[in-house]
Ligand SMILES: Nc1ncnc2c1ncn2[C@@H]1O[C@H](COP(=O)(O)OP(=O)(O)OP(=O)(O)O)[C@@H](O)[C@H]1O
């Protein structure tokens with residue numbers, strides 16, 4: 439579990455990016471930080487791996503104050519994925535993915551074997567191993583970014599708008615694959631997006647921030663859509679569109695109830711269909 443207790447970040451120029459944040463991020467789940475540009479999502483994420491130090495308050499990972507952990511050691515245990523993947527342009531794909539294992543002193547053969555295994559996991563053709571990042575599509579580069587973050591099997595992954603640089607169709611595919619991967623891996627994932635649809639699709643829990651870095655609401659997707667805390671959250675959910683999404687959740691609930699009443703079997707298949715149809719909305 440990751441906790442923020444009374445965390446404020448004030449940058450040297452006086453900008454308050456995060457304002458007295460209290461947040462408990464559960465282990466083994468996807469928690470999404472969402473909100474308009476400049477509301478402090480990236481700053482919040484970077485306080486977990488000490489790329490940014492809080493001005494006040496405490497961040498803990500599994501009960502341990504991150505200030506007590508050497509930043510380099512901390513970062514090796516926390517995968518980090520950013521927009522545009524942030525790959526090393528002069529290293530091959532295989533060596534990009536093996537970056538952290540190399541840093542950890544694994545021998546080259548073992549590190550590359552691990553990198554090959556991960557390419558398969560994230561749906562990359564092994565034939566791409568010896569290419570350079572510029573020779574890959576945007577979606578493939580994002581997959582490499584995810585594979586690189588997974589390389590040392592860190593229990594925690596920080597993902598900052600990892601899928602926002604690709605077109606909507608590639609993006610939907612990456613989201614689906616990511617959910618499938620997470621079903622197996624059960625990492626503690628903190629995922630930043632400014633897209634409420636992505637948040638609802640991926641998050642077990644969603645933290646909505648407002649500009650100025652205050653937490654507006656922290657809830658499950660269904661709770662958020664059903665009971666927005668205030669007008670800001672309602673607007674952010676998108677008025678009418680929010681209401682449509684809420685209907686979708688209510689229908690899902692109704693289907694689940696019907697499925698339970700009817701026993702397993704066919705009804706479960708319909709439920710899957712419902713989710714797939716909604717994912718394309
Ligand atoms: N190094 C810095 N020095 C001063 N102000 C900063 C610094 N980094 C970020 N900020 C400011 O802090 C606030 C929060 O920035 P942050 O990058 O955390 O927002 P964000 O929610 O990730 O935004 P976006 O959706 O645009 O990525 C913004 O007002 C930003 O201008």
Ligand SMILES: [Mg+2]
Nearest residue numbers: 479480481598
């Ligand atoms: Mg950001």
